[in-house]
Amino acid sequence: MRRIVGLDSVFERRPLRVVALGALGAALAWAIVTTNIMPHVAERAPGVALLLASDNPNVVFGVVDRKINPDSAAESAAIVAPPAMSRSARDRLRRRAQSALLRSPLDARGLRILGQLAPEESAAADFMELAARHSLNEYRAHHWLLQKRLSEGRYAEALLSADIVLRTRPQLMPFIAPYLERMAEDRTASIALERMLARNPPWRERFLTHLPSIVSDVRAPLRLMLALKNTAHPAGAESQRRYFEFLFERRVYDFAYYAWRQLLPPERAQNEATLYNGDFAFPPSGSPFDWLLRSGAGARIDIASASEDSRALRIDYGPGRVAPHVAMQFIKLPAGAYRMAGRYRGEIAGRRGPRWRVACVNANGSIGESEMGMGRIRDWRHFEFEFIVPDKDCAMQSARLELDARSPSEWIVAGEISYADLKIEPIGEGAPSATVGGPSGAQ
Known part of the structure; x- marks a missing residue:
């Protein structure tokens, strides 16, 4: 074996080279451990990491960060003062x-860590500004600057900080939105x-979708x-x-x-007393004052x-x-008498x-209802019914189409x-000549 490998001969001829290469390999291995592995060790065993790699900046910053930001692993946006500790303990962390x-x-x-540990706000601001300039991903620094700039009335600069946080950490919207809501x-x-x-x-x-849940x-x-209405990018349908x-x-x-009337495009504004989009000329927008289509298993609405x-x-x-x-x-009709009318056709087989x-x-x-659509109607057939909107407890109404099933067997169709x-049109003062369904249950 020795003849094949030749270890003895190599060592005898070049002992210093072998020792040097071994030392270099050990040094490289240690560098890999301290550079790439020790920062991860610091998350679970900070004392061990500091003992083995006290001169590694990443290890030191990781240990100090976890001491002053216990939630740092969760990446929350809460920027708070360090946990209760003595001044000497804070000074030791700052010196380290x-x-x-x-x-x-x-x-x-x-x-950013030195900014959080700074004894004075002016020093903290300097460190936070430097941290923010060096990294867009230092969201705690940008969040700190957002708070400071907002308190000083520097709104455009505060929004730049908010923009950076929300672009780099979209999941922090619940933390940043309250500042935007104040603005x-x-x-x-x-x-x-x-x-x-x-x-x-x-x-x-x-x-914009989150804003209603926090607005006062x-x-x-x-x-x-x-x-935003008349800009190139108006508010979306979902918001x-x-x-x-x-x-x-x-x-x-x-x-x-x-609010709905104000947000309507000019070409879609109609008389307030009519059913909106009754000719279905526009795709439903998702607004409650437009058509809301809720299909169910076995029933497709389109x-x-x-x-x-x-x-x-x-x-x-x-x-x-x-x-x-x-x-x-949903519709909003003042008190009075109305007629809803339209056309229908189709073929329905069921009870x-x-x-x-x-x-x-x-x-x-209900305060009014139509006949049921039943049987085979090949040609368009007119329907209408009248109803009265009472003057009390009926500020908002709904017009809805659904299967008039009263028992499980009647859902088979x-x-x-x-x-x-x-369309819905007023028919003058007083009660209509006939109100299908009657006003029972309107109050």
Whole structure:
């Protein structure tokens, strides 16, 4: 074996080279351990990591960071003062971080740590500014600067900090949104916020969707959306839908309707007393004052072509048992008498068929309903029914189409039916000549 390998001869001829190569290999191995492995060891055993690699800046910064930010592994955006500790303990951490920074002077995390441990705000601000300049990923530094700049009224600079955090850490929206919400409710700060949102940063729709859940002034989201209305990037359908849901949850129906009217494109504005988009000329926007289509298993609701130049609401059923489904729209009619009318055709096989109902929101029963769509209707057939909106407890109404099933066996249905040219019109003062379904349960 020795003859094949030749270890003895090599060692005898070049002993110093063998020793040097062995020492170099050991040094390289130790460097790999201290550089790549020790930072991970510091997360679980900081004492061991410091004992073995006290001169490694990454290890030192990792240990100090975990002491002053116990939640650092969770990447939350909370920037808080170090946990309760004596001044001497804080000074020891600061000196250790300063020593490590001398060996790695451009380390953004080290600069931010010294900013958090700085005894004075002016020194903290200097370190945080340096950390933010050296790394976009130092979200704690950018978050600290966001707070400071916002408190000083430097709104445009505060928004730059918020923009960086939300681009690099999208999951921190719940922490950053409250600062943006404060700006949205401040008339001066909101100008800077509107300019930022008009540039359509990638986090904008998430913020507008999140905003209603934290806002204290229900008008603030509307102001932002109106500011974006005539820009190249108006507020999206999802953020508007969430805003209207929020207003409905608060039961501020009058303001919800006002907000919807304000956000409507000019070409879609209609008379307030009619059913919106009753000819289905526009795709449903998701607004509660537009068509809300909720299909169910075995019942598919869609907008389809009725002729070359018109469209209709269509429901395809079964065959077999179908799940609950609805096509509906919220409407806001003043007290008085009205008539809902339209056309329908199709073929329904079952014990019950679909029926239109108008009801007061947050009240039991309907104030008017149509005949059921049953059997085979090949040609378009006119339908209408009249109803009275009472002057109390009926500030908002709904018009909804759903299968008029009353028992499990009546959910078994097959076929299809279409409705077109729907409208609601006032019919003058007083009670209508006939109110199908009657006003029972309106209160």
